[in-house]
Amino acid sequence: MKYTYLILISLLLFILGCNQSESDKKNDSDKIVIGVSMLSMQNEFIVNISDEMQKKAEDLGAELIIVDAERSPLKQIEQVESFIAQKVDVIILNPCEYEASSPAVTKALEANIPIVNVNSATKVQPTAFVGSNDVESGRIAMKFIAEKLGGKGNIVMIQGLNGQAAQIQREQGAKEIMKQFPGLNMIAQQTAEWDRAKSMDLMQNWIQSFGTKINAVFAHNDEMGLGAVKALQDAGMKDKVIVVSIDAIADALQAVKKGDLDATVFQDARKQGAGAIETAFKIARGQQFDKEVLIPFKLLAKGDVDPYLK
Amino acid sequence: MHYIKNLRQYGIFIVFGIICLIISFITPQFLTVSNWTIIITQVSINALLAFGVTFVIITGGIDLSLGSIVAVAGVSAAMLAHPDSYPVLVPVFAGLFAGLLIGAFNGFIITKSKIAPFIVTLGTMTIGRGLALILSNGRPVSNLSDSFVFIGSGKIMGIPVLIVILIVMFILCSLILNRTILGRYIYAVGGNEQAARASGINVTQVKMTVYSVSGLLAGLAGILLTSRITTGQPNAGAGFELDAIAAVVIGGTSTTGGKGSIAGTLIGVLLIGVINNSLDLLNVTSYYQQVVMGIIIIGAVVLDSMNQKSNS
Numbered sequence: 001m002k003y004t005y006l007i008l009i010s011l012l013l014f015i016l017g018c019n020q021s022e023s024d025k026k027n028d029s030d031k032i033v034i035g036v037s038m039l040s041m042q043n044e045f046i047v048n049i050s051d052e053m054q055k056k057a058e059d060l061g062a063e064l065i066i067v068d069a070e071r072s073p074l075k076q077i078e079q080v081e082s083f084i085a086q087k088v089d090v091i092i093l094n095p096c097e098y099e100a101s102s103p104a105v106t107k108a109l110e111a112n113i114p115i116v117n118v119n120s121a122t123k124v125q126p127t128a129f130v131g132s133n134d135v136e137s138g139r140i141a142m143k144f145i146a147e148k149l150g151g152k153g154n155i156v157m158i159q160g161l162n163g164q165a166a167q168i169q170r171e172q173g174a175k176e177i178m179k180q181f182p183g184l185n186m187i188a189q190q191t192a193e194w195d196r197a198k199s200m201d202l203m204q205n206w207i208q209s210f211g212t213k214i215n216a217v218f219a220h221n222d223e224m225g226l227g228a229v230k231a232l233q234d235a236g237m238k239d240k241v242i243v244v245s246i247d248a249i250a251d252a253l254q255a256v257k258k259g260d261l262d263a264t265v266f267q268d269a270r271k272q273g274a275g276a277i278e279t280a281f282k283i284a285r286g287q288q289f290d291k292e293v294l295i296p297f298k299l300l301a302k303g304d305v306d307p308y309l310k
Numbered sequence: 311m312h313y314i315k316n317l318r319q320y321g322i323f324i325v326f327g328i329i330c331l332i333i334s335f336i337t338p339q340f341l342t343v344s345n346w347t348i349i350i351t352q353v354s355i356n357a358l359l360a361f362g363v364t365f366v367i368i369t370g371g372i373d374l375s376l377g378s379i380v381a382v383a384g385v386s387a388a389m390l391a392h393p394d395s396y397p398v399l400v401p402v403f404a405g406l407f408a409g410l411l412i413g414a415f416n417g418f419i420i421t422k423s424k425i426a427p428f429i430v431t432l433g434t435m436t437i438g439r440g441l442a443l444i445l446s447n448g449r450p451v452s453n454l455s456d457s458f459v460f461i462g463s464g465k466i467m468g469i470p471v472l473i474v475i476l477i478v479m480f481i482l483c484s485l486i487l488n489r490t491i492l493g494r495y496i497y498a499v500g501g502n503e504q505a506a507r508a509s510g511i512n513v514t515q516v517k518m519t520v521y522s523v524s525g526l527l528a529g530l531a532g533i534l535l536t537s538r539i540t541t542g543q544p545n546a547g548a549g550f551e552l553d554a555i556a557a558v559v560i561g562g563t564s565t566t567g568g569k570g571s572i573a574g575t576l577i578g579v580l581l582i583g584v585i586n587n588s589l590d591l592l593n594v595t596s597y598y599q600q601v602v603m604g605i606i607i608i609g610a611v612v613l614d615s616m617n618q619k620s621n622s
Contacts, residue, residue: 041443041448042443042448042544042545043545044448044449044450047447047448047449162596162597188593190590190593190595190596191596196539196541196543197535197538197539197546200538200539201352201586201590202590204348204352205348205586205587205590205591206590208339208342208344208345208348208587208591209337209339209590209591209592209593226539227539230463230538230539230540234463250452251450251452251541254452254453
């Protein structure tokens with residue numbers, strides 16, 4: 001027992017020590033402090049945004065405190081509360097969910113701390129938004145499929161986690177385009193939870209039930225698109241089925257280059273990350289800023305990808 | 311006679327048969343060789359996890375770290391499996407070793423500290439997830455050699471490698487549990503730990519072994535998953551432990567220990583796989599899929615327990 005107390009006390013002192021040095025740093029300079037709460041640092045795309053933020057913040061000489069909400073809106077709200085308590089100059093929020101992360105925005109605004117949403121939206125309007133309109137990405141992907149199929153054919157859609165803004169908007173965009181082409185048929189749609197292995201299983205099962213009836217696959221992200229490609233390759237059907245997905249992660253770019261994946265929709269993590277820091281910086285300095293910075297998507301098919309490969 | 315008795319003991323076999331029969335009437339694609347090849351490849355990863363945790367649950371323990379072990383093993387293997395780096399055995403051994411290490415760590419802490427396995431493995435679950443993210447910098451590890459990818463998508467004499475591995479592991483695990491002294495000790499420890507100790511069984515050693523085996527099999531599962539999706543993902547395997555435990559429970563293994571079998575677990579795994587597959591074949595909306603799955607899990611266990619009561 002004696003040792004347990006000893007360990008606990010030394011841990012406590014250690015934590016206090018850490019806090020002390022951090023707050024000292026802040027008081028030392030007039031540096032702008034930006035608190036950032038990210039959706040999930042287990043997602044490659046989000047990690048890319050956060051890396052770019054760090055670079056941009058270094059260039060501008062701002063101090064970043066980046067925390068990971070691990071996909072939990074509750075955790076995200078708590079993180080914003082602690083940013084408010086730390087009196088950061090600006091908060092950047094990469095919302096976990098459209099509705100459930102809204103209280104985080106409200107709390108920051110009530111505390112008179114400006115808040116910038118990056119990548120996806122919340123129901124409550126923040127001070128500024130930097131990102132892309134996800135409905136557009138769905139439109140771009142489906143338009144490519146419609147062109148490739150000549151406006152006629154059977155499509156299966158592999159969805160993201162149901163109820164998330166990206167899933168809802170990508171589906172909405174795809175369906176808008178399908179209305180313009182009555183020859184296009186959605187024969188099945190199902191979630192694979194953004195996951196490559198789950199998407200592969202789903203696609204295998206669909207191949208069993210629909211076989212060669214499937215003409216094209218639209219997957220809400222690249223991970224799932226690549227899973228579908230693998231299943232089609234294993235079944236020897238890839239050359240007859242078009243697969244398009246969204247995000248343009250490194251693996252997907254390689255696959256497009258090889259011709260395995262037909263196209264991916266490029267969402268610019270670099271511009272989103274850098275744009276968010278720029279906007280936050282402008283707000284903190286009291287300069288003029290745009291309330292909405294929309295970064296356009298870009299379709300990348302074979303032949304377009306080389307400049308994007310690092 | 312022996313087999314008939316076994317059959318009666320495991321009502322779940324009958325439940326599984328009935329469910330398959332119903333599905334094959336509704337959807338003609340269900341009872342085809344190609345569909346069953348797919349079902350068995352799809353369940354092979356869950357099966358390895360479930361076999362491992364069957365040992366653990368029979369001793370009265372639990373292992374929640376399986377999913378994280380899958381990620382650590384998968385990422386470690388992927389990092390060593392780039393083309394023209396090492397021969398394929400190196401990443402395979404690295405993955406197995408990572409799994410064995412975490413499993414042995416679980417066993418060590420559980421036997422030395424007497425902390426509940428639930429809590430210890432909950433801790434290693436979080437540690438493992440963190441390790442996988444640290445190793446991979448939070449990014450998927452891609453660009454794997456052809457020989458490594460072969461494990462997950464290749465075929466040996468027309469049979470997918472995954473299925474071959476599943477069959478070998480099934481036989482091996484069944485033999486360990488039914489035909490060895492270790493197997494008898496595992497049941498004894500789960501049945502009554504004090505009695506086992508009194509009769510001279512080294513309980514610590516038995517527990518160390520089952521957690522190590524569970525970790526080793528999870529490591530193997532991680533290698534297979536990585537090879538199958540051709541990338542080592544730090545967030546892979548989240549929630550896998552629950553699927554594995556569900557399969558074990560459906561398969562008639564008692565969560566209080568002392569009772570269970572690898573064959574039952576295999577049927578549990580297949581039942582989950584068959585339901586997933588057929589709901590996709592029938593294009594049932596994913597919202598309903600989850601509800602149906604839950605009902606069948608509870609229903610299967612209730613039927614099984616009713617059947618056992620009427621037998622005893």
